Amino acid sequence: MSTVQDYIDKNIETFQGQLFELLRIPSVSTDSSRKSDVQKAAGFLSTQLKEIGLDKVTVHETPGHPIITAEKIVNENRPTVLIYGHYDVQPPDPEELWDTPPFEPTIKNGRVYARGASDDKGQSFTHIKSVESYLQTGTELPVNVKFILEGEEEIGSPNLVPFIKENKDLLSCDMVLISDTAMFGEDQPSITYGLRGLAYMEVHVQGPNRDLHSGVYGGAVNNPANVLADIISKLKDEDGVIQIDGFYDDVEPLTPEMREAYSKLPHDEEAYKKDLDLKEVFGEKGYSTLERASARPTLDVNGLWSGYQKEGAKTVLPAKASAKISMRLVPDQHPDKIAKLFEKQVLSLAPDSVTVNVEAHHGGHPVVIDLDYYGLKAAAQAFEDVYEKEALYSREGGSIPIVADFQKILGVNSILMGFGLTKDALHSPNESFSLKDFHRGIKTSARFLELLPEYS
Amino acid sequence: MSTVQDYIDKNIETFQGQLFELLRIPSVSTDSSRKSDVQKAAGFLSTQLKEIGLDKVTVHETPGHPIITAEKIVNENRPTVLIYGHYDVQPPDPEELWDTPPFEPTIKNGRVYARGASDDKGQSFTHIKSVESYLQTGTELPVNVKFILEGEEEIGSPNLVPFIKENKDLLSCDMVLISDTAMFGEDQPSITYGLRGLAYMEVHVQGPNRDLHSGVYGGAVNNPANVLADIISKLKDEDGVIQIDGFYDDVEPLTPEMREAYSKLPHDEEAYKKDLDLKEVFGEKGYSTLERASARPTLDVNGLWSGYQKEGAKTVLPAKASAKISMRLVPDQHPDKIAKLFEKQVLSLAPDSVTVNVEAHHGGHPVVIDLDYYGLKAAAQAFEDVYEKEALYSREGGSIPIVADFQKILGVNSILMGFGLTKDALHSPNESFSLKDFHRGIKTSARFLELLPEYS
Numbered sequence: 001m002s003t004v005q006d007y008i009d010k011n012i013e014t015f016q017g018q019l020f021e022l023l024r025i026p027s028v029s030t031d032s033s034r035k036s037d038v039q040k041a042a043g044f045l046s047t048q049l050k051e052i053g054l055d056k057v058t059v060h061e062t063p064g065h066p067i068i069t070a071e072k073i074v075n076e077n078r079p080t081v082l083i084y085g086h087y088d089v090q091p092p093d094p095e096e097l098w099d100t101p102p103f104e105p106t107i108k109n110g111r112v113y114a115r116g117a118s119d120d121k122g123q124s125f126t127h128i129k130s131v132e133s134y135l136q137t138g139t140e141l142p143v144n145v146k147f148i149l150e151g152e153e154e155i156g157s158p159n160l161v162p163f164i165k166e167n168k169d170l171l172s173c174d175m176v177l178i179s180d181t182a183m184f185g186e187d188q189p190s191i192t193y194g195l196r197g198l199a200y201m202e203v204h205v206q207g208p209n210r211d212l213h214s215g216v217y218g219g220a221v222n223n224p225a226n227v228l229a230d231i232i233s234k235l236k237d238e239d240g241v242i243q244i245d246g247f248y249d250d251v252e253p254l255t256p257e258m259r260e261a262y263s264k265l266p267h268d269e270e271a272y273k274k275d276l277d278l279k280e281v282f283g284e285k286g287y288s289t290l291e292r293a294s295a296r297p298t299l300d301v302n303g304l305w306s307g308y309q310k311e312g313a314k315t316v317l318p319a320k321a322s323a324k325i326s327m328r329l330v331p332d333q334h335p336d337k338i339a340k341l342f343e344k345q346v347l348s349l350a351p352d353s354v355t356v357n358v359e360a361h362h363g364g365h366p367v368v369i370d371l372d373y374y375g376l377k378a379a380a381q382a383f384e385d386v387y388e389k390e391a392l393y394s395r396e397g398g399s400i401p402i403v404a405d406f407q408k409i410l411g412v413n414s415i416l417m418g419f420g421l422t423k424d425a426l427h428s429p430n431e432s433f434s435l436k437d438f439h440r441g442i443k444t445s446a447r448f449l450e451l452l453p454e455y456s
Numbered sequence: 457m458s459t460v461q462d463y464i465d466k467n468i469e470t471f472q473g474q475l476f477e478l479l480r481i482p483s484v485s486t487d488s489s490r491k492s493d494v495q496k497a498a499g500f501l502s503t504q505l506k507e508i509g510l511d512k513v514t515v516h517e518t519p520g521h522p523i524i525t526a527e528k529i530v531n532e533n534r535p536t537v538l539i540y541g542h543y544d545v546q547p548p549d550p551e552e553l554w555d556t557p558p559f560e561p562t563i564k565n566g567r568v569y570a571r572g573a574s575d576d577k578g579q580s581f582t583h584i585k586s587v588e589s590y591l592q593t594g595t596e597l598p599v600n601v602k603f604i605l606e607g608e609e610e611i612g613s614p615n616l617v618p619f620i621k622e623n624k625d626l627l628s629c630d631m632v633l634i635s636d637t638a639m640f641g642e643d644q645p646s647i648t649y650g651l652r653g654l655a656y657m658e659v660h661v662q663g664p665n666r667d668l669h670s671g672v673y674g675g676a677v678n679n680p681a682n683v684l685a686d687i688i689s690k691l692k693d694e695d696g697v698i699q700i701d702g703f704y705d706d707v708e709p710l711t712p713e714m715r716e717a718y719s720k721l722p723h724d725e726e727a728y729k730k731d732l733d734l735k736e737v738f739g740e741k742g743y744s745t746l747e748r749a750s751a752r753p754t755l756d757v758n759g760l761w762s763g764y765q766k767e768g769a770k771t772v773l774p775a776k777a778s779a780k781i782s783m784r785l786v787p788d789q790h791p792d793k794i795a796k797l798f799e800k801q802v803l804s805l806a807p808d809s810v811t812v813n814v815e816a817h818h819g820g821h822p823v824v825i826d827l828d829y830y831g832l833k834a835a836a837q838a839f840e841d842v843y844e845k846e847a848l849y850s851r852e853g854g855s856i857p858i859v860a861d862f863q864k865i866l867g868v869n870s871i872l873m874g875f876g877l878t879k880d881a882l883h884s885p886n887e888s889f890s891l892k893d894f895h896r897g898i899k900t901s902a903r904f905l906e907l908l909p910e911y912s
Contacts, residue, residue, distance in 0.1 A: 215854025398671025
């Protein structure tokens with residue numbers, strides 16, 4: 001094994017350089033003007049997969065952005081690991097808050113700053129380099145390896161599920177390996193065994209057919225921005241409890257065992273507040289910060305817009321007001337059911353003086369994996385061997401809808417081997433990724449592939 | 457009197473030609489590249505004032521655009537009317553939406569299309585021609601007349617108030633006459649006896665120090681956009697009543713006379729709703745649409761912004777949310793006092809989990825003139841004599857800050873003798889002014905000057 005690990009140590013700077021090349025490609029999947037950049041990122045990765053020696057490297061065109069698959073089958077009797085990652089990134093907005101250009105990777109204090117550094121280019125690249133380290137040193141892979149890399153994760157993976165359904169044989173495996181989550185803390189490896197689901201909605205309130213002079217019409221014509229504020233306000237009460245009829249019906253309550261496990265996870269509330277410059281945290285009454293952030297459902301405004309937003313004063317009564325609102329879900333909430341409940345509630349709150357329209361964006365199912373699963377145990381041991389520290393088991397508040405899809409379509413669990421940190425600032429300006437964790441990530445991946453047969 | 461009115465009828469085409477000359481000058485006050493055009497318009501008008509026979513015609517330079525004054529004092533014992541107007545115009549943008557060039561006056565269906573046709577070149581020019589009709593026919597002016605014409609109305613008249621303060625003697629008068637408003641309807645003369653004031657505020661809600669991933673932090677960190685919605689929602693109740701402590705303390709209730717005047721105004725609620733594509737109007741309970749739109753104070757969101765506003769979905773918990781919110785005021789509300797009450801209320805609604813900041817933009821005082829005021833009665837009679845229809849008394853929902861300033865500094869009322877129509881498209885593409893109303897406007901002005909001594 002030292003051959004593989006030595007290769008990683010020796011080539012880490014080359015690996016970094018390759019990652020930076022990938023980070024320079026602004027593969028923003030939600031921005032249609034970036035379509036060719038997303039293609040370019042796909043081209044870069046398929047070339048990588050070929051160069052490291054994988055078989056059947058294929059770029060599958062879809063109605064949206066391409067899906068890349070590749071594989072190396074060494075022995076039909078060994079476990080097969082399907083490695084999933086995404087090469088698309090969130091938009092860099094607001095770009096003016098970046099200290100360095102979002103698509104020019106910059107190293108500072110051992111971290112690389114760039115959009116996608118952690119989510120998910122940096123993290124998913126670890127596995128490509130880990131597999132390379134077997135193939136390029138002539139070391140036999142301990143397991144069969146398959147890759148599936150998509151370019152639409154940040155827009156809800158609209159084409160991935162149909163692809164998986166149509167390519168069950170190509171993708172057949174014993175488990176999925178995903179690095180798209182965070183470790184519990186710095187130098188504190190952890191395995192994520194639970195994820196929240198998502199229902200992402202958009203609400204449009206239309207008042208008059210045109211922007212009006214607020215002096216001439218104000219007071220007599222309902223203001224869609226005021227109405228939107230009313231609607232949003234009524235979706236939660238003062239204790240942070242969501243006020244959508246039926247919203248909590250399918251929520252699995254936290255067991256006393258789960259709550260005890262949560263209470264054992266290290267958490268410094270003062271440091272948490274200080275990091276965010278907050279006087280106080282706020283969330284659903286009766287739950288701790290960690291529980292609120294991962295084991296309880298939420299409702300958050302993600303975007304809000306209406307009327308005049310520039311400098312100075314414009315006395316307009318806006319014709320329209322809109323909001324993007326998403327809900328994080330926990331087992332056994334169903335995103336489609338929640339989307340319908342949301343729409344029903346919002347429409348019930350709409351007065352006759354405006355027209356309200358509710359639109360559903362993508363959704364995702366929540367997931368919790370059994371703590372006794374052998375893949376989880378092998379992953380924990382791999383972390384321990386590389387990080388020289390026991391791995392913890394935690395749940396994440398974010399959503400990786402594909403985890404539920406893999407379970408449903410391929411019937412397999414996903415191992416969430418996160419190398420990120422919460423301070424990576426995913427989806428925010430100045431996203432970054434620790435280069436040390438990039439390095440240890442590659443080594444942990446290689447060690448995991450080595451340990452897996454022993455645990456199966 | 458028929459000499460004066462005959463002169464007007466005989467010379468109306470000449471007057472139109474002179475107005476068109478003025479309309480051809482693109483005196484856009486906000487556009488610094490148009491500075492010489494604004495000067496040119498001032499020059500054109502001062503020449504006019506001299507040519508018709510006024511005394512002491514002076515172009516006063518200011519740090520911005522010039523102010524023109526002139527006068528004709530006939531008898532110290534007669535009332536003095538100060539005629540106010542502005543010769544600057546709004547920018548023509550978006551120019552591509554004009555059917556004919558904005559600075560090439562074009563006649564279509566009895567209307568002249570040009571930027572400034574109604575606001576305020578066409579309307580204010582009526583009074584110059586009315587005074588000319590006395591002076592050029594050798595008819596003694598029934599009252600003393602003064603003019604003040606400014607070139608900065610469309611940019612908030614920054615130099616006018618200081619000028620008035622420094623020139624109280626020059627401008628001393630018994631009343632101000634302004635034509636810069638609309639009649640209640642086509643062929644329906646009306647006197648505007650009230651204007652609302654304004655307090656324009658901006659609210660900023662700061663949550664965490666950076667945009668966060670709504671999966672990782674959602675539920676545990678308060679969302680500033682949700683908080684902003686809560687705050688806005690709490691500023692009005694379900695009956696449209698504003699919930700700011702002390703907000704209504706100084707509001708003068710509508711008198712039975714005022715409500716009667718309102719009830720006389722023609723108003724077709726179905727046509728009003730159809731024009732705006734609204735199923736229902738909405739406003740403060742217990743008041744009619746016309747009362748709500750002009751005699752009652754309001755609170756409207758003018759702008760709203762937070763988080764991700766573009767296409768698709770971004771799962772961000774925004775760091776900040778902001779709103780522009782303005783309140784229209786009625787006598788005796790004071791804009792500064794209301795601004796303070798607003799700030800206090802908003803801050804009291806802010807939870808500890810966010811930081812809320814309130815900023816005041818400009819304000820303006822509301823004005824209502826006593827319905828028994830002799831100037832109003834003379835104006836109504838003048839309208840009736842020329843239009844052969846009873847003039848109605850109405851209030852406008854918008855603000856003309858200078859009216860309150862004249863009251864405060866010179867201690868006089870303003871007669872708002874509007875000859876425009878709401879369909880004139882002020883500040884919009886294809887601004888126009890009825891040539892028939894230009895003609896009747898000159899005659900009404902002349903008749904008003906004639907009637908005034910009888911009513912005083």
